[in-house]
Amino acid sequence: MTEVILKEGERIDGLPSQNVHIIQNPDMFSYSLDAILLAHFAGVKGKGAGLTVDLGAGTGAVGLFYSPKVIGKIKLVEIQPELAEMAQRSIEMNGLQKRVSVLLSDMKDIFNDIQPGSVETVLSNPPYFPLNEMTKTNHDTHYELARHELTIDLPGLAQVANKLLKNNGKFYMVHRPDRLTDVFSAFEQRKLRIKRMQFVYGKSDREANMVLVEAIKAGRPGGVRIMPPIIAYTPENNYTSQVEEILYGQAWS
Template identity: 80%
Template sequence: MIEPILKEGERIDGLPAQNIRIIQNPDMFSYSLDAILLAHFASVKGKGSGLTVDLGAGTGAVGLFYAPRVTGQIKLVDIQPELAEMAQRSVMLNQLADRVQVIQSDMKAIFDVIQPGSAETVLSNPPYFPLNDTTKTNNDPHYEMARHELTIDLPGLAQVANKLLKNNGKFYMVHRPDRLADIFAAFAQRKLMIKRVQFVYGKAEREANMVLVEAIKSGKPGGVRIMPPIVAYTDTNDYTPQVKTILYGQAWSK
């Protein structure tokens, strides 16, 4: 791998199981376990030769972690220039420039660059928190945009994913369980039929704090599968064997 020149405040974090490294700056934005679990949860259709689009890619973690599983092109879309620039350097670091392109753009404005109906797979780790009169946003503008629905909300995200996908293409998203009703409603109105749901728990005996969702464009209604849960941490705050395998085990199956 090519060693990059890091800017002030930056570091390189990696996912050993996928042999992928990501440049990030904790003062701007850092990926967390939700990005890893989303990339692991997403299935690969056929030989994985179709187009994959990562919406709201940030530093590119989800799309880059998914990249070793597929052979097709991947496009990482993020509105923030600083994060897109970091993602581009991570693409170079992992020697994936032949397959992975970074697009710095509002995701609602990408259809001059990405043809509607061309994506086999869409991935997204979007902002979790809706805006309302009582919303308290983060003081840091990078985290504020990453965590709050400032530039796009759930219905808007579902609309973009629907427009990108081929018929029977798949949309994978990680979100908060307390938004599950909103997710089902937004997806159903845009012909994204939810087919798999997996809950993630910080620790056993606690409420779920993440939900992973798979939906198919123009799929048949019904037939939702609730997958076995993921528990992230033990009582002693170590990763569980299940999560250790995802992070440090063999490369994920294709």
């Protein structure tokens, strides 16, 4: 890891199993377990030589945690300059400048930089909460953009992913189970066929609070596989052995 000088309020967090470190500022935004689980869930086609794009990358956690699984290039798309700048420094800290880059842009405006139909894999940990007249947003702009659909909604995200992907390219996303109806509708209308899902539970006696989704562009309808669940915490509020293996075990294959 290359030595880095941190700015006020910043810290370095890491994922031991992948030997990747991320610069972040908790006063702006910090990644959480959903980013790690998405990077772990996302598959690799062939040797992983194709282009990967992380939409709404924030400080780059999903794309950087995914990077040891592939040999191809990764583009991190982020609209907030402060988060994009931290992602760039994390790239340099991890020595990944030759393969990973940051694109500071609204994801709807990236097609002059990324050719439509050129991407093998799209990753996204998008805002979970839709906007309506009852929405109560966070007063912090960084968290508002990360949590609420201020700049793009699910149909818009699905459209961007569809336009980026090659035929049979794959889109991996983490979202909330209570938005699954919206997810299925947005994907189906844009011919992103859901093929694999995995639910994540905070504890074994609670309802699922996350769902990991794999969709394929222009795939055949049907054939959805529901993977074994992930249970995050024990009754004593420690990580389960399942999650500990993801965080601290062998590098992901």
